[in-house]
Amino acid sequence: MRPSEGFGFGLACPSCGSGRLVRIGHVGRESFRVQRFQCKRCGKTFTELEGTPFKGVHDIKAFIAVAYLRLRAGLSDSGISKLLGIPYPTVKRLSRRAIKDREFMEKLLDSLLGE
Numbered sequence: 001m002r003p004s005e006g007f008g009f010g011l012a013c014p015s016c017g018s019g020r021l022v023r024i025g026h027v028g029r030e031s032f033r034v035q036r037f038q039c040k041r042c043g044k045t046f047t048e049l050e051g052t053p054f055k056g057v058h059d060i061k062a063f064i065a066v067a068y069l070r071l072r073a074g075l076s077d078s079g080i081s082k083l084l085g086i087p088y089p090t091v092k093r094l095s096r097r098a099i100k101d102r103e104f105m106e107k108l109l110d111s112l113l114g115e
């Protein structure tokens with residue numbers, strides 16, 4: 001996964017579909033920086049997480065950990081909650097999201113784990 005490819009969505013404006021985009025910096029913390037774009041046609045701004053299960057997730061590390069433990073290690077939501085020290089409702093929300101977009105998450109885990 002090269003950074004320019006984002007998370008695999010074809011780089012196009014989610015609003016008008018135009019591919020004419022400008023990079024306008026990053027959002028997020030040092031450990032996980034996310035590229036922001038602006039559409040040259042309609043002016044809408046969005047991040048490379050647009051169209052992925054990560055959109056709107058604040059704790060990306062926790063999301064990846066939950067996805068791994070749920071999809072790969074087969075732990076239950078309550079088990080993950082205890083293991084990570086994350087409140088159960090949060091784990092449940094993240095794990096539902098991971099399952100809903102399972103194919104995407106599996107690909108991402110493969111790419112992170114170098115498989």
Ligand SMILES: [Zn+2]
Pocket residue numbers: 013014015016017018039040041042043044
């Ligand atoms: Zn646009």
